[in-house]
Amino acid sequence: MSEQTNNDWLEKLNWDDNGLLPAIAQEQGSSKVLCLAWMNREALALTVKEQRAIYWSRSRQKLWRKGEESGHVQQLREIRVDCDLDVILLSVIQDGDIACHTGRHSCFYLKLENQDWLAVDPVLKDPALIYRK
C-alpha cells in the first residue's frame, strides 16, 4: 500500500494471535446471514479498496476473493465492527444469489432438529455447474 495510506483504522482492531478476525457477511435487504469467513489486515484493506469481500483462507493460507471461481462475488455496501473491535460485519449484495459452495443461498442451511443437523434450504444450482472449468 502507498505510504500515504492511513492504516490507523486497521490497527484499531483487536487482531487475534494469528492476525485474523471473523467476518460475517449479511445480505443487504433480506438481512440473511450468508457466511462467516476470516480476514487478515490485507484482506480487510483490499475489501475496502475493491468494494467486494476478500477473505483469508485459513485452509489454503492465501487471500480468497469470494467469487473468483464461482462468479458469486459479494459486493460491499457497508462495514461495521463490534464493541470489542474483534468481529467484522459486512453488508453485501450477493451476486448470483448464491453464497455457499453447495449451491445454496446461505451457508447456514443446517438446522438443529431432533438432535441432528438437517439441510432445510434448497440447492439453487448444481455445484458441478458452478465450478466447472
Next chain:
Amino acid sequence: MSEQTNNDWLEKLNWDDNGLLPAIAQEQGSSKVLCLAWMNREALALTVKEQRAIYWSRSRQKLWRKGEESGHVQQLREIRVDCDLDVILLSVIQDGDIACHTGRHSCFYLKLENQDWLAVDPVLKDPALIYRK
C-alpha cells in the same frame, strides 16, 4: 449430562483446537446481527437444554449465561450451523432489546466511515443502570 444423552450432533461439529466455535446471535424478526461470541460443547449443549444463549467467555475462561448480570437474556428460537460445520447461528429473542454491554441494541454499532470507526447507533440505556448491583 445423563448417560442417555445423544451427543452425536455435538461431535459432528468441527470444533477448533481450543474446542471452540464462533456463534452469531441474530434477532428473530428484525434479523439484526446482535453479537458474536464463542461456544464450547458444554455451552452449546446448555444453550439447547435451557433454550437461552450460553457462551464460553474466552477472557474469563468460564461459561457465560448471556444476561446473567444485565437481565438481557437471549431466548433461543433456532440453531443452525454452516456448510463447514464450524460456525453456529442462533436465532434469538433479545430481552430488554439490548445485546451490547454499552447499552446498545446490537454490538455492531461501529461503522467504517472516512477511514475511522464511528458509533452510529444510540445508547438505549446507561450501562451504569444496567450493571448496578
